[in-house]
Amino acid sequence: MYVAVKGGERAIRNAHAWLAEERRGDPDVAELSVAQIREQLSLAVDRVMAEGSLYDPDLAALAIKQSRGDLIEAIFLIRAYRATLPRFGASRPVDTGAMACDRRISATFKDLPGGQVLGPTFDYTHRLLDFALAAEGEAPEAPGRETAPADVPHVTEFLNREGLIEEAPPDDAPPPDLTREPLEMPADRALRLQALTRSDEGFTLGLAYSTQRGYGRTHAFVGELRTGAVTVEMDVPELGFAVEIGEVVLTECETVNQFKGSKTEPPQFTRGYGLVFGRGERKAISMSLVDRALRWEELGEDDVGAPAQDAEFVLYHADNIQATGFLEHIKLPHYVDFQAELELVRKMRREAQDAGAVQVREAAE
């Protein structure tokens, strides 16, 4: 029960003022600009866009500045802003096959059309703190190489040619949208993918890891991981045709898992799919493992009771804004509730004491 609590205006005003001061930190230190955050903390910006579910790097950078680097607080700001925007429409599904790949690797095939392109990755760094970065230096410059445009087809296409991997047949029914209709169970794959792409990275990572440790029976290979820009196309009714409205950077992960086959299906590989805004590789891989785990039913597998197989558990706890909303609400005054609890505990102790006293008397008699 919530009680209307008065008298906090002055305290709140002062709290806001102090927050602004703390946010700024030492005034002798240069102030952080939104552009600096956008350019130099771009992976944080990417996470805020992905979980805030709104692709706009400047807004995400502003949210990070305002939230003092608390990314879930920044995601909250972005979600709130998103809710104020009128929606003009939906894009045509993006073609990740036509992505201008900055990075594209496969753990399943060494030599593939387009090759293994490492991109600007942390993977081969030694994970030693680089104290040279503590001092400002010259802008680094990466070497380039002459190249002709090349096709970078999806790896799953060649596995498909031998019929070794389950197909993902196209379908054009408009997908459900959990920003419009509340998420209800059972959720189809489109809804699960939407929920997973905006889910908390840590929660999804933990669940994905659990499937690798035996909570679920998936043994995943990264068939392909690619990061780069794709164009976004949208139909404009008053024009009568679709136009390209911009580009977004996406990270896509296709995992490949074994399936034993059934009476009707020969054994083939099955798939997990992860796709996120920005360069969120860890999130894309995690998403594809969890996507695969949640597909146990449609693939005729057993429910081994793994948390990652439980759609309700996964989907209802994966959104960090919903989670923190309810979590943090317990900070609100619950004074009356607690008074009631206090009275109850005291009463129970009194009754226990009285019962004890009666027993002693009876024993004495």
Add this chain to the structure above:
Amino acid sequence: MKDAAEPEASSPDPDPNGPRKAWMGLMAKAPEGRVAALLDAAVTRPAFTWLRAPEIGSAMVRARAGATGAPFNLGEMTVTRCALALETGEIGHACLQGRRKADAAAAALADALLQTDAAPILREGVLEPLQAERDAARAARAGKAAATKVDFFTLARGDG
């Protein structure tokens, strides 16, 4: 391998909207401020009336499960759109990524002007530079990616 006996596939009729789609897409993907700068260097902005003043909203980006399967909603992106009519009647539209009212206004004006006799000036002054800039930027980025492409080689083993 194409069978020599196969008849040549007839090329489909060119899309009448093709050129307009191409220039609208090019302007939408241009970096902030470029369209306005090139437009103002090429022409004096003509008078026009707003049919829809620039407004900011969102578009839901969709993708396909498994890259080729059923569509799902990936997340929204900010979009700015507007529509205007020149005094001579041509209608210009813009619908582009981001919260960029000035860019949208410039793109819609250019779109309208590209439907008039001024089209060649717009092509030379706006579209060609934008295309060149975009091609150069993409080539540079592709070059950096190519430099990180692994050239596998196998070590020759001894014969003994």
Add this chain to the structure above:
Amino acid sequence: MDAQTLSGGFADPAIDAAHAFRGVMEAMARPGTIQTVGGAAPPAPLSPAAGAVLLTLCDADAPVHLAGAADCEAVRGWLAFHAGAPLAPPDRAMFALGAWEDLMPLFAYPVGTPSHPDRSATLIVERADLRAEGATLTGPGIKDRAALSLPETAAFQANRRLFPLGLDFIFTCGDRLAALPRTTEVA
């Protein structure tokens, strides 16, 4: 689409829609009162008030059914451009617009469900005339009684009996409107 279709929207959508919303809200809250709602210039045969209501309340998530003369190329285009509202048959409409006879039969529209009585249609009824006289209205938001020139009474009495389900009505004429929510008793 031509310039005609593309014009006639709110000049300042945020402000104009807020004014129009206020007008509809007042009309619904005080059934029988007549409010002035301007700002829109839709194509014929739509009244400015009906146009303003569509621009204010309809978007891509609110399917609209256009009935009778209202269902014409110009109106379809205007609605698509300015509101982005999809068209729908009566049974899937959230809003329906037309003259009273053209909107019939009323049972074709969704009246909501017991768990979601709000998933019902709102009918925008274009009238040649709109006056504070005729049928007698009583109920929530009405002090004692009010009067409104309704096209009939039987249909509204039947609708009232469905409460909490039912339809809600907005009557438009020129730049004026009145409303009849499902809570109002009509005699």
